[in-house]
Amino acid sequence: MAAPGRVAAIGRAAARAGLAALAALAGCGDAAEAGGAPRASGAVSAGGHSGGVGGTSVEAILDDLREDRDAALLSHAARTGWPVPVDGGYLFVSTSASLRLLAGDHDGWTGAEMTRDAGFHWIVLNVPAGARYKLTDRATWSADPWSRAITYDAFGEMSLVAPSAAHLDRHFGVGDAAMEPRTVRVWVPEGDVERVLYVHDGQNLFDPAGPAGGWHLQDHAPPGVLLVGIDSTTARLSEYTHVTDRIEDGGALIGGRGDAYADFVRDTVRPLIRARYGEPGPVGIMGSSLGGLISFHAADRHRGEYAFAASLSGTMGWGSIGAGVRHETMIERYAAHAEPAAALYLDSGGGGDCVDDDGDGVEDDDPRAADNYCENRQLRGVLARARSPYVEGESVFYAWHPGAEHDEAAWAARVAEPLRIFEAL
Structure with missing residues (x-):
């Protein structure tokens, strides 16, 4: 026995x-971060929509999201990871109704308003590789639940854009x-x-x-x-x-x-x-x-x-x-x-x-x-x-x-x- x-x-x-x-399922919502707003460090000016890393057409991805948001999120997470490299920079998406700003190293954690769409918000920004970012309404700061690359700091999970330094990657929906x-x-x-x-x-x-x-x-x-x-x-x-x-x-x-x-x-x-x-x-x-x-x-x-x-x-x-x-x-x-x-x-x-x-x-x-x-x-x-x-x-x-x-x-x-x-x- x-x-x-x-x-x-x-x-x-x-x-x-x-x-x-x-x-893990609950983490895809508007989870508040106990530590409050992240510290601003290494800030650079926002790239806007000029220049960029090249990639898939923004409109093609947006059409995918409008047709079946969750399937498109998973599909592009598997292909390239979020944020997705596109013509003009990177496409960031928020599925939260309240977290409509994207803030990070690129703008001194000020926060840029994302465009409202069919069940999601989006923005294209030309940000440098390795930049940190979060979704926010300036009261709640949340890591992007779909970001491929992340790290952890004193405030919890932090989303990253195409880092070259040591980091964690996530691959969602892996099964057979x-x-x-x-x-x-x-x-x-x-x-x-x-x-x-x-x-x-x-x-x-x-x-x-x-x-x-x-x-x-x-x-x-x-x-x-x-x-x-x-x-x-x-x-x-x-x-x-x-x-x-x-x-x-x-x-x-x-x-x-x-x-x-x-x-x-x-x-x-x-x-x-x-x-x-x-x-x-x-x-x-x-x-x-x-x-x-x-x-x-x-x-x-x-x-x-x-x-x-x-x-x-x-x-x-x-x-x-x-x-x-x-x-x-x-x-x-x-x-x-x-x-x-x-x-x-x-x-x-x-x-x-x-x-x-x-x-x-x-x-x-x-x-x-x-x-x-x-x-x-x-x-x-x-x-x-x-x-x-x-x-x-x-x-x-x-x-x-x-x-x-x-x-x-x-x-x-x-x-x-x-x-x-x-x-x-």
Whole structure:
């Protein structure tokens, strides 16, 4: 039987994913920014409608928006990202009824009136690459929910125009026939990309306003590492598990869509990244809790495609949590390996007495155990055994952080270690 702490941790992770999905939808409205107006800095004169970067006809895009605003927003977000480069500069759009001014570095944060149209406002401005901007009514200041490039400062999210410095890109509505659309968030380093790391629960990774303060993953990013955060959805528990299991006594079997999710990362997300940024050097995959489980599953399912797989507090006993459930766990799968699937990192916080009272082969029956400590210790044991193809310190790395909680703050505090190992590959 599973320890109550483990079930609670899985439930909290699933709840966070659901709240994050709702928050993402809510963020497309007139959300007020607690910090007030941004500070004016690096201001330059507005370019107006002269000159520009060149691009698509403004009228053609406006016609798209008038015909089907939301579809056009998504379509042009996928093609070029917003704001869209057009003849004369960049086309900016606001779908808010009240945020009708566009302000930024280009005008000293004064704010230019946008043209009202059919369910949206728009303006074309010739602004320099890298300029910051927001939508405003001079009382509320909001980042553009459709801007491709963003960063974070003391006032929260900040929209950017075609930056060359390190920043975050967002790709909306990325899905396939099996996986529902979601946002993919990409930390783009300054300079050349040398390696790429795919990370799950993307909405928790970069935003300082994320759960428990988020991971602040960009603050730990080694030079040259492109970090690809793939948002989870309300189907997180199902997508991040390779088999079904039961987490409540008498409850239904749940989960088991991990094959489809791993294939989605390989066949949909990775081609997008290759097309936009390239995918040089070693490629890795990483996550926490169930995200750690699905990372090890993907590395095993697609052998040779990932040089590195990292799991922080991974739910490695999934498949044998519920009473009477006896499906393959990741502990058993990796114990059977004759060759390494990838270089592996695994860790946990928590602690406890690791016992197998129910005889199911998983040492998870101490009700006081926490943060998947016992399951990760057991997996480390099978990876480090004498006849294992994994070599500790070379192809498998393990860390225990006694008492650490099962949350983003704890993972943020130690994520630099797997990043350091990945950088050294």
